[in-house]
Amino acid sequence: MSDDNTLSVLVRTSFGKGAARKIRANDQIPAVIYGHGTDPQHVTLPGHETMLITRRANAVITLDIEGTTQLALVKDIQRDPVKQVIEHIDLIVVRQGEKVTVEVPVHIEGESAPGTIHVVELNAVELEVEATHIPQNVVVSIEGLEDGAQVTAADLVLPKGASLVSEPETLVLNVSVPQLDLTTDAVSDEDGEAAAAEGDVDSIEDEERSE
Template sequence: MPEIKLDAETRTEFGKGAARRIRRADKIPAVLYGHGEAPRHITLEGHQTMMAMKHSNALFAVQVDGGSQLAIAKDVQREAIRGFIKHIDFLVVNKGEKVEVEVDVHITGESAPGTIHVVESQSLTIEADATNLPEFVEVSIEGLEEGANVTAGDVTLPEGAELVTDPTHTVVTISVPRAEVAAENEDAAADEAPAADEA
């Protein structure tokens, strides 16, 4: 994914009151940090930023003070009920640098008939090039039978990415719904019970 441009301006007001004023103006307070430099407090245009944050692990080119700084979003604080963005922490990155990020797990395929899958881990932690971060990883459960487990180490990662999550960590399990198991047990018990006229 190409860099996403974000227009920003240096922020000089701080505190809860200042943050509320910024959000009332349809803007978002944020901070740029990393590489041993002092944090840079900035303000972002609200709508542009909301649209940009729809992409997981995007690489941003933050335009501020006449320059451009590459960064990734490390922490996005949202309002609990309405979901609007309250604040963003951006980690400054350089091309060629590797960073740790969380990637969502997307399930593909269908497990064996009569089974269901349970996602034990919604995301994995990986290390990858800051300029080539995946939005998600795919986990295929096609044809998997009851009792099958997919671990983090089984997941195919994009080229150049390395797994940080424990490779033995379970990502998906395949099972038969309990109701069906109970029904099968009842049927089996009925088959084994003697008929009334045989008693």
């Protein structure tokens, strides 16, 4: 594991919204570590370094908790809905070689057959992987796929050591030919036919008046 994923953290003893605001004002992030039957441990993370690490999904961090080292997986990140700054992080204790269940993003590569489009139905797939070898994504190639082609979770080529947790029949994406919207044309045709019919009636009435 890269040293770039090591953070020095402090044990937190003050709680509540007021304390959390003070922590964030100091460019730090309140967090809680739990798992493996241990009591939840409240800590404070360095803001900028944590933000850089958590740009990657399912980041595993080596925590230096006042001299004690602990591996932890970023399980949940709470952000301000407007400013999008990190407000709180949940971390789960992991161990070297231990397997965890995580959602891994699906990454699409290539282009489907000319005249077709692909629609992604599943943006991430659930996998069981080693905590220290979590893949950044699962690559799906759509190169040359024809109209009607579908890719399910069972079709995915998984990284070495990973196993599928999502239902195998779950649809990941499908390929199709875009359908033209003929509604406007159909309405125009109906209006034209109605107008023509109305014109025929008017002509008949005119002829009857002239007689």
